[in-house]
Amino acid sequence: MSQETATGRGTSSGSGLGSLLVNPRDLRLRHQVGLVGYLLLFLVPLPLTAVQLSGVILVLYLMMFAMSWDFVSGYTGQISFGHTFFFTIGGYGAAILNVDYGIHPLASILVATLLAGVGGIILGVPALRLRGPYLSLVTLIAPLILLQIFIVRADIFRGTNGFTVQPDPIVATSQNAVVTLSGPDAFITSTIAQWYIAFFVFSVMLGLMYAITRSDAGDVFTAIREDEDTVASVGLSPAKFKIFAFVGSGLAGGLAGAMFAHSGAVGTVQPGNYLEIGLAIQVIIMTVIGGMGTIVGAAVGAAFFLAGQVALGAIPVTIPLIDKTPGELTPLPLFLVAILVLFFAPGGIVRAVTRRLDAMEADTATEVDDSETDPLEQQVEGVRERTKEKLRDLEDRL
Amino acid sequence: MVDLLNYVFNAAAISALYALVAIGFTLIFGVGNILNFAHGAFITFGAFVAYVISNQNQMAMSPWLGLAVAAFATAVLGGVFYKTIIQYVENRPVTVLILTLVAGFFIQHTLRIFIGGGGISVPRPAAGQLQLAGETVQYHFALIFVASWLIIGGLFLFINYTKTGKALLATSMTQKGAALVGIESDKINLYTWVTAAALAGFAGVLLAGFEGGGWNMGLDPMVLSFSIVILGGLGSIRGSIVGAYIIGFIETATTQFISTELTGLASLVLLIAVLLVRPSGLFGREVPT
Numbered sequence: 113m114s115q116e117t118a119t120g121r122g123t124s125s126g127s128g129l130g131s132l133l134v135n136p137r138d139l140r141l142r143h144q145v146g147l148v149g150y151l152l153l154f155l156v157p158l159p160l161t162a163v164q165l166s167g168v169i170l171v172l173y174l175m176m177f178a179m180s181w182d183f184v185s186g187y188t189g190q191i192s193f194g195h196t197f198f199f200t201i202g203g204y205g206a207a208i209l210n211v212d213y214g215i216h217p218l219a220s221i222l223v224a225t226l227l228a229g230v231g232g233i234i235l236g237v238p239a240l241r242l243r244g245p246y247l248s249l250v251t252l253i254a255p256l257i258l259l260q261i262f263i264v265r266a267d268i269f270r271g272t273n274g275f276t277v278q279p280d281p282i283v284a285t286s287q288n289a290v291v292t293l294s295g296p297d298a299f300i301t302s303t304i305a306q307w308y309i310a311f312f313v314f315s316v317m318l319g320l321m322y323a324i325t326r327s328d329a330g331d332v333f334t335a336i337r338e339d340e341d342t343v344a345s346v347g348l349s350p351a352k353f354k355i356f357a358f359v360g361s362g363l364a365g366g367l368a369g370a371m372f373a374h375s376g377a378v379g380t381v382q383p384g385n386y387l388e389i390g391l392a393i394q395v396i397i398m399t400v401i402g403g404m405g406t407i408v409g410a411a412v413g414a415a416f417f418l419a420g421q422v423a424l425g426a427i428p429v430t431i432p433l434i435d436k437t438p439g440e441l442t443p444l445p446l447f448l449v450a451i452l453v454l455f456f457a458p459g460g461i462v463r464a465v466t467r468r469l470d471a472m473e474a475d476t477a478t479e480v481d482d483s484e485t486d487p488l489e490q491q492v493e494g495v496r497e498r499t500k501e502k503l504r505d506l507e508d509r510l
Numbered sequence: 511m512v513d514l515l516n517y518v519f520n521a522a523a524i525s526a527l528y529a530l531v532a533i534g535f536t537l538i539f540g541v542g543n544i545l546n547f548a549h550g551a552f553i554t555f556g557a558f559v560a561y562v563i564s565n566q567n568q569m570a571m572s573p574w575l576g577l578a579v580a581a582f583a584t585a586v587l588g589g590v591f592y593k594t595i596i597q598y599v600e601n602r603p604v605t606v607l608i609l610t611l612v613a614g615f616f617i618q619h620t621l622r623i624f625i626g627g628g629g630i631s632v633p634r635p636a637a638g639q640l641q642l643a644g645e646t647v648q649y650h651f652a653l654i655f656v657a658s659w660l661i662i663g664g665l666f667l668f669i670n671y672t673k674t675g676k677a678l679l680a681t682s683m684t685q686k687g688a689a690l691v692g693i694e695s696d697k698i699n700l701y702t703w704v705t706a707a708a709l710a711g712f713a714g715v716l717l718a719g720f721e722g723g724g725w726n727m728g729l730d731p732m733v734l735s736f737s738i739v740i741l742g743g744l745g746s747i748r749g750s751i752v753g754a755y756i757i758g759f760i761e762t763a764t765t766q767f768i769s770t771e772l773t774g775l776a777s778l779v780l781l782i783a784v785l786l787v788r789p790s791g792l793f794g795r796e797v798p799t
Contacts, residue, residue: 191607238786244603245545249736250785253778256733260775389729393615396608434624441623447616454609455599 141473142466146408150315153415157307162300165307169378171418172310176317176368177391178398178410183321184361185396186405187330188354189337190239194251195395197235198362200258200386201228202369204269207381210279210374212268217280217290221370228366229359236358240351243340255387262383274382281376282309289376306376313371314411317364321407324360333357334405394443397450403460412462420446515645517766523651525758526658527720530713531731532738532750533665534706540682540745541702544596544606548614549710549735550728555587556580556711557718557727558621561630573635573719581712587617588707592700600699614728622725632718654716661709662751669747674701682745730774737781743794752792 136147157165181195205224209215215223238250262269270276280288283305285298293302324330332353335343340350369386372379379385394417402413425439438445457464531553538546557580562568564576595613599605636649669675680688681698689695717723717731738757742749757777764776784791 189604191604193611238782242785242789245607246740246785246789248607249545249740250782253733253736253781257775257778257782260778264775390615393612397612400608400612436623444616444619444623447612447619450612451595451609451616454605454612455595458602458605 140470142469145465145469149412154311157304162303165300165303166377168418169303169307169310169375171415172307172314173368173372173375173379174395174398174418175411175414176314176371177365177395178402178414179317179321179407180361180364180368181395182399182404182407182410183325183364184357186399186407186410187325187333187337188357190354190357191244191248192235192251192361193248193389193392193396194235194254194256195361195365196387196389196392197251197254197258198228198231198365199369199372199391200255200383201231201362202366202371203373203379203381203386204262204369205366206370206373207275207279208268211275211277217282217374220279221367221374224370224373225363225367228369229363231366232359232362233355235362236355239354239358252389255389255392259383259387262387270381272383274380274384278376278380279373282306282374284376302376310371310375313367317367318407318411321360321364325407329353329356337405397446399460400450401446401453401460403462403464406460406462409460409462413460416461417446420449515643517762519642519645519647519651520766521759521762522755523648523654524762525755526655527713527716528731528734528738528758529751529754530654530658530661530709531717532735532742532754533662533747534709534713535732535735536739536742536745536747536750537702537706537709539739540747541678542596542600542699543685544600544610546706547607547611547732548591548617549706550730550732551614551617552584552588552707552710552728553714553717553731554618554621554723554725554728556584556714557632557723558625558630558725559583559711560632560715560718561723562625564633565631566633573633576632577635577712577715580715581708584711584714585704585708588703588705588710589700591707592703596703597696597699618725618728625725627725630718630723632715632723634719635715650716650719654720657712657716661712662747665747674698678702733774733781734777737777737784740781740789740791740794741784743791746791746793749791749793 136144139147156168160168177195177199180198181192185191185195202224205227206217206220209220209223210217235251235254239247242250263271280290283289283291283293283302285293285302289302291305293305325333332343332348336350336353343350343353372385373381385391398413398417399410400413401416402411403409421442424442424445427438430437431441453460534552535546535549538544538549559580560573560576563571563579564573591613595609596606599609634650634653636653638649639646640649640652641647642652667675669679677688677693677698678701680691680693681695685695688698713731714723714728718727734757738753739750740753741756742751742753757780760776760780761774
């Protein structure tokens with residue numbers, strides 16, 4: 113068997129960190145495209161003004177929110193309608209620790225993230241007893257209960273209006289930031305710094321989730337989605353993996369929420385930004401459009417969603433019969449896209465694109481050189497000749 | 511003593527309303543095996559139709575007409591919803607789950623964008639008050655109570671004494687078995703969705719007359735429907751009614767005697783408790799695991 117695959121590229125060899133340092137030209141086409149996308153994301157701040165950039169930073173947090181949802185719901189099939197539960201524990205946890213108790217942002221982020229991980233256990237335990245829609249119901253209710261608690265104990269949680277004093281940003285021009293910048297370019301520099309801090313956390317999250325989901329654990333997650341009983345029948349504990357998925361998802365969502373709270377102006381700590389069901393629906397829609405169960409799809413979907421909203425908002429034309437501009441119709445068009453995707457392309461953008469890329473890759477594959485092996489016909493002829501000779505020998509002897 | 515009677519009348523009216531809201535939901539689950547997360551949207555849709563028809567700033571027609579048209583229009587919406595969307599994804603559980611939720615919010619946002627994002631005021635079909643056993647009772651409450659029981663009675667007769675009703679019952683027990691005896695599940699599902707939507711729309715109008723409405727009014731009743739239906743047992747109409755009254759009385763007791771801030775919390779906690787302890791509810795079938 114030739115080491116060469118049909119595409120003519122070498123297969124990656126070896127394990128361990130060495131295999132991470134792979135020549136980009138050796139990657140599959142779909143991975144190359146992904147890498148390009150990642151680089152583009154890295155370079156986003158370049159052409160933008162400070163104000164534009166501060167509006168776009170939201171996309172990184174939405175990507176993280178969406179990836180955290182995909183990690184559990186896309187992979188294990190336990191559809192969570194209440195992921196805002198994690199975002200809120202992360203965001204509000206960090207806010208309370210920082211604003212009320214003066215704890216340093218880095219510590220508050222850490223603690224809030226861990227708390228959200230505990231929240232993952234809280235949501236994960238019902239998942240062990242309930243399947244399908246029943247689990248989704250419980251997850252739908254968790255944030256609602258949280259909201260009620262926020263209202264009843266408005267002294268701690270600031271009710272429906274949220275925090276009036278925001279948590280300390282990590283980098284800003286204001287005095288209470290961890291790193292305070294001053295000078296003429298301070299605003300743009302701090303905005304860029306905020307972008308790259310969020311980008312860093314996003315990259316780490318993406319990398320970890322990618323690694324986990326493309327490993328054996330990821331296979332088990334997918335297997336649980338397909339047929340949980342079979343997973344149990346081969347001796348694996350679906351319960352353990354489901355809890356793992358929920359906790360991982362909770363940690364990710366909580367981290368994203370905590371970072372969001374400490375991001376400066378963008379993530380103001382109020383129920384609308386963390387807790388409301390609208391956000392949960394947005395996260396689900398983003399991941400559905402991008403492609404559930406891929407992690408990358410969640411990020412792509414989030415970018416698509418936000419880009420779509422911005423694009424729609426920028427169209428100044430009023431649609432005649434209904435007398436509305438596309439911007440006023442938000443979020444209908446994107447909901448519609450999600451519905452259509454669910455109907456006609458349930459795999460989402462990422463799967464459709466990678467399928468196309470893989471097909472393109474196969475088309476441009478180099479022909480395998482087979483001039484040294486006999487084609488089948490020749491071999492059959494050869495066998496026939498040799499058999500005829502042996503028969504003649506036999507006849508001569510008889 | 512006066513307080514107690516007042517409480518009973520309030521609770522009875524609320525429970526009757528909740529029962530109307532929950533029955534549609536339980537029908538769809540019992541027969542079609544689908545948790546319709548667009549139920550709240552149907553409720554909202556009914557309220558908005560009645561608003562457009564009977565609010566004095568809109569078409570300013572009779573509230574009774576508004577009620578009737580709302581029920582009818584929502585029924586049509588439910589039928590269209592089933593025929594164009596649900597019918598094709600019935601056997602993909604994950605897809606259906608997400609789809610009904612997204613579609614539901616699509617409907618609600620459409621109402622918000624095209625009709626109004628603020629609160630809507632739906633005039634009550636029967637305004638005014640009456641005296642009952644020494645208590646002042648709103649006509650609206652009495653209407654809700656009477657209408658609720660009339661509808662429940664009608665539904666009972668329909669399901670147990672008409673052919674279609676029995677077919678509905680059969681499909682709710684076993685879809686395959688029903689198909690084997692010649693019952694077309696597509697038609698039955700369609701009837702179910704239409705009926706459930708009509709009930710939701712009707713309840714939406716009464717709900718809006720009760721405490722005002724808005725594009726987001728469907729979420730709380732929907733969660734309430736979940737609580738009621740899971741407490742009573744998914745797929746059991748009797749369970750839904752019993753559950754509605756239990757939750758209605760507990761809710762009213764909590765808000766009237768303990769604190770108004772706790773509205774909704776009681777039913778949420780009850781729901782979680784039921785889900786964890788006895789997911790099949792009081793009268794329901796075994797939860798598929």
